[in-house]
Amino acid sequence: MPKKYHIETKITPLELDFIYKFRIERGENCINCGKCTKVCIYEVHRRGRDGDPRKMAQPGTVSCRNCFRCIQECPRGALEKSLDRDFLNIGGSYWKPDMFVTLWKQAEDGKVPVTGAGYRGPFTGPGFDGMWTDMSEIVRPTRDGIHGREYISTSVELGRKLNHLVFDENAQLVSKTHPTVDIPIPIVFDFVHEKLAPNVKAGIVKAAAKLNTFVVLSANDITPDMKGDIKNIIPVVPYKDIDANQDLVRSVRAVAFEHDGELEKSLPAVIEKVKKLGNVLTIVRIPATRSVEDTVLKLAQTGAEIIHVIADYRGTEINTAGGEKPLLSRDVIRAVHLKLVDERVRDEVTILFSGGIAMAEHVPKAMICGADLTAIDIPLLIAIGTRLYEEPEKILVFAEGVESLSVNTVTQRMVNLMGAWHSQLLEVMGAMGIREARRLRGETGRAIFYEEIDADTFGKLFKKSETVSL
Ligand code: SF4
Numbered sequence: 001m002p003k004k005y006h007i008e009t010k011i012t013p014l015e016l017d018f019i020y021k022f023r024i025e026r027g028e029n030c031i032n033c034g035k036c037t038k039v040c041i042y043e044v045h046r047r048g049r050d051g052d053p054r055k056m057a058q059p060g061t062v063s064c065r066n067c068f069r070c071i072q073e074c075p076r077g078a079l080e081k082s083l084d085r086d087f088l089n090i091g092g093s094y095w096k097p098d099m100f101v102t103l104w105k106q107a108e109d110g111k112v113p114v115t116g117a118g119y120r121g122p123f124t125g126p127g128f129d130g131m132w133t134d135m136s137e138i139v140r141p142t143r144d145g146i147h148g149r150e151y152i153s154t155s156v157e158l159g160r161k162l163n164h165l166v167f168d169e170n171a172q173l174v175s176k177t178h179p180t181v182d183i184p185i186p187i188v189f190d191f192v193h194e195k196l197a198p199n200v201k202a203g204i205v206k207a208a209a210k211l212n213t214f215v216v217l218s219a220n221d222i223t224p225d226m227k228g229d230i231k232n233i234i235p236v237v238p239y240k241d242i243d244a245n246q247d248l249v250r251s252v253r254a255v256a257f258e259h260d261g262e263l264e265k266s267l268p269a270v271i272e273k274v275k276k277l278g279n280v281l282t283i284v285r286i287p288a289t290r291s292v293e294d295t296v297l298k299l300a301q302t303g304a305e306i307i308h309v310i311a312d313y314r315g316t317e318i319n320t321a322g323g324e325k326p327l328l329s330r331d332v333i334r335a336v337h338l339k340l341v342d343e344r345v346r347d348e349v350t351i352l353f354s355g356g357i358a359m360a361e362h363v364p365k366a367m368i369c370g371a372d373l374t375a376i377d378i379p380l381l382i383a384i385g386t387r388l389y390e391e392p393e394k395i396l397v398f399a400e401g402v403e404s405l406s407v408n409t410v411t412q413r414m415v416n417l418m419g420a421w422h423s424q425l426l427e428v429m430g431a432m433g434i435r436e437a438r439r440l441r442g443e444t445g446r447a448i449f450y451e452e453i454d455a456d457t458f459g460k461l462f463k464k465s466e467t468v469s470l
């Protein structure tokens with residue numbers, strides 16, 4: 001049995017102003033009785049304003065779990081909770097304000113956030129929110145939960161695999177096996193197009209190394225101080241410039257190329273060139289445009305090892321023709337997966353998927369739809385206080401003071417976030433009775449799609465009513 005993968009989390013608060021759903025404020029009528037310090041188990045209320053232990057300090061809103069107990073118990077009604085204006089404005093139709101608060105909390109302590117007042121939101125929504133996993137095995141939590149006896153592996157394998165083995169008449173293996181790389185979580189970081197402060201970039205690379213996963217970076221963004229973690233970096237290199245980047249390609253475990261029509265034709269030659277330099281995996285990055293599954297199939301048939309399908313950051317396909325409703329990420333992945341299954345090449349190629357992976361549960365859901373693993377970027381930036389606005393266009397606003405954060409703080413916040421996501425992945429897999437992450441791939445039989453049950457339940461009913469003559 002492989003060694004249990006453990007992510008070392010550590011409480012790492014950030015002294016940056018971030019958003020909260022409700023801001024707790026202490027009014028002038030507070031008599032400093034200290035009752036709220038006793039009733040709040042999350043230590044939101046503390047003494048020590050201006051260094052004076054007699055006075056109550058400003059509430060630490062970020063730790064509040066919305067149980068309302070302090071408000072009910074304050075003898076002077078001095079505490080007030082109000083919806084934060086920044087909270088209402090952040091994000092957009094996909095990146096909901098609640099996600100920011102959740103990701104921020106997860107980066108702070110690495111734990112799965114608990115909502116004191118329970119979940120009161122809708123139980124369905126667009127994209128991954130319209131998909132539920134079959135948790136029927138949850139009835140055996142002590143046996144199968146994340147602290148249970150049975151080992152649950154979240155590792156996945158990257159690389160090309162053989163469909164079948166061929167032996168010669170002397171029973172000697174004729175098939176040429178391909179190198180593969182195992183990573184312990186089905187998540188890699190993808191920062192090819194983001195302009196980041198040097199400390200943030202260094203922190204991301206260190207986090208990828210600590211987690212034993214990868215970060216995808218443009219070759220130009222790799223600096224000499226990253227040399228120690230080079231095995232955890234996947235550089236994106238123009239495929240025509242492999243010769244000029246020979247040393248870099250030799251030093252890494254995988255290299256990525258952006259897809260274009262010419263690469264598609266010359267892929268076998270490009271892969272051969274890379275293999276001459278070393279045991280290096282190749283990744284083709286392709287935007288999730290309409291019918292991307294046809295291109296993915298061609299790439300798989302011409303020997304691609306790993307194909308990274310990149311959807312829009314809001315969880316839809318990219319560049320939909322005018323007026324057409326864009327396909328949702330989960331439907332793009334399903335189309336890619338099923339196309340490869342139909343053509344009997346699914347097991348040969350690794351599908352890495354990114355675009356709209358915003359919360360921990362999106363990882364297993366993307367895998368259930370057919371991805372082997374996922375790539376993320378925005379959640380890691382939210383972990384260090386970055387705000388995202390969807391309208392009028394994607395705007396990332398880095399927190400003031402982020403460029404002065406220590407690399408260790410950036411790293412630990414991202415490790416914490418992944419620790420929280422890893423715990424949730426284990427919970428989902430344990431509850432589904434799945435022991436290996438790679439078995440999640442394409443397991444749509446273990447998921448319920450809202451639109452399908454809605455159509456099954458009410459579709460016929462409404463169809464009938466339309467034809468009823470009055
Ligand atoms: S319980 Fe109310 S009055 Fe007492 S310290 Fe807290 S806020 Fe002030």
Ligand code: SF4
Pocket residue numbers: 024039040041042043044045063064065066067068069070071116
């Ligand atoms: S609402 Fe609950 S969690 Fe929040 S500060 Fe008051 S007692 Fe603490």
